[in-house]
Amino acid sequence: MNHHTPVLLKESVVNLITNKSGLYFEGTIGFGGHSELILSHLDDKAKFIGTDKDSNAYLHCKNKFKNDDRVRLYNTSFTNISNISKIEFIEKYDGIFVDLGVSSFQLDDKDSGFTFREDVQLDLRMDKSKGEPASFYLNKLAEKELTEIFFKYGEERNSKKIANMICDYRINNKIKTTGQLKGIIEGITPEKYLTKALSRIFQALRIYVNNELEELEEFLNKAVSLLNKNGRLVVITFHSLEDRIVKDFLKEKTKDCICPPEYPVCVCNTKPELKIITRKPIVTSAEEIKNNKRARSAKLRVAEKI
Numbered sequence: 458m459n460h461h462t463p464v465l466l467k468e469s470v471v472n473l474i475t476n477k478s479g480l481y482f483e484g485t486i487g488f489g490g491h492s493e494l495i496l497s498h499l500d501d502k503a504k505f506i507g508t509d510k511d512s513n514a515y516l517h518c519k520n521k522f523k524n525d526d527r528v529r530l531y532n533t534s535f536t537n538i539s540n541i542s543k544i545e546f547i548e549k550y551d552g553i554f555v556d557l558g559v560s561s562f563q564l565d566d567k568d569s570g571f572t573f574r575e576d577v578q579l580d581l582r583m584d585k586s587k588g589e590p591a592s593f594y595l596n597k598l599a600e601k602e603l604t605e606i607f608f609k610y611g612e613e614r615n616s617k618k619i620a621n622m623i624c625d626y627r628i629n630n631k632i633k634t635t636g637q638l639k640g641i642i643e644g645i646t647p648e649k650y651l652t653k654a655l656s657r658i659f660q661a662l663r664i665y666v667n668n669e670l671e672e673l674e675e676f677l678n679k680a681v682s683l684l685n686k687n688g689r690l691v692v693i694t695f696h697s698l699e700d701r702i703v704k705d706f707l708k709e710k711t712k713d714c715i716c717p718p719e720y721p722v723c724v725c726n727t728k729p730e731l732k733i734i735t736r737k738p739i740v741t742s743a744e745e746i747k748n749n750k751r752a753r754s755a756k757l758r759v760a761e762k763i
């Protein structure tokens with residue numbers, strides 16, 4: 458079974474590796490597509506630390522790389538990069554990589570509760586041992602909060618109407634499944650916009666239950682402080698909210714002054730920490746999109762520690 462087709466595979470690995478005997482961190486090992494190619498470019502002295510929140514992905518990679526002594530894997534969030542590095546006695550990395558979002562396996566697997574193509578428990582958590590499933594929040598949050606989530610994380614124009622319908626529905630029913638949520642959205646969305654609306658609402662809930670944008674910001678800050686001089690930070694994003702965070706973060710870290718513009722002289726002593734390698738993000742080729750539709754929104758950004 459093909460669990461996941463890695464996106465922008467060669468482009469990310471070529472940009473990540475600057476020292477074949479170096480130390481590397483991959484925050485989103487998934488089903489090990491990128492990890493495998495990274496490892497094939499490294500020699501015996503190298504070390505590779507990987508994390509994934511999802512236990513299926515972690516167990517898959519644990520087995521896949523069981524005979525490779527260079528590999529150490531953790532079933533946890535990539536925001537734990539600092540603690541893990543301490544455990545591994547690693548001070549700095551030569552390359553840090555994340556391929557954000559979810560794998561095809563998570564999207565398609567009934568038990569993962571991500572898909573709106575089947576009627577399954579509405580969960581959407583990558584780590585099912587922490588927090589509450591999406592259905593919990595749909596039954597609990599106020600209409601205003603649901604509207605905000607759908608608008609902020611899904612950029613859905615009908616957020617208010619959908620939130621209102623959910624609140625009406627739950628007066629007499631408890632929302633438990635993807636089919637129930639799909640039914641509510643179907644009731645107020647014209648057929649031709651339905652798939653887009655479903656994708657946006659499911660994306661919004663997924664970002665919310667997994668705390669994805671906050672975790673990304675926390676991770677980026679930690680990652681920069683853990684890079685060696687000339688070490689590379691390589692990030693693949695899949696939607697505009699993530700990409701904006703990465704783009705703005707990288708830009709901020711290239712600045713040599715953050716004083717308010719009205720200050721006549723610089724007093725902040727800021728030193729740029731990063732040099733941007735990809736002025737414009739690398740995107741997927743028509744050929745890659747033809748073979749893997751899910752690659753179409755991917756953007757790859759690369760920066761180097763100064």
Ligand SMILES: C[S@@+](CC[C@H](N)C(=O)[O-])C[C@H]1O[C@@H](n2cnc3c(N)ncnc32)[C@H](O)[C@@H]1O
Nearest residue numbers: 463485487488489490491509510511534535556
């Ligand atoms: C697009 S897939 C990665 C696929 C992988 N590069 C491959 O080639 O198989 C994203 C993975 O990141 C994981 N993930 C997302 N956010 C995470 C986080 N904050 N910490 C750890 N893993 C995360 C998901 O569980 C998923 O397995």
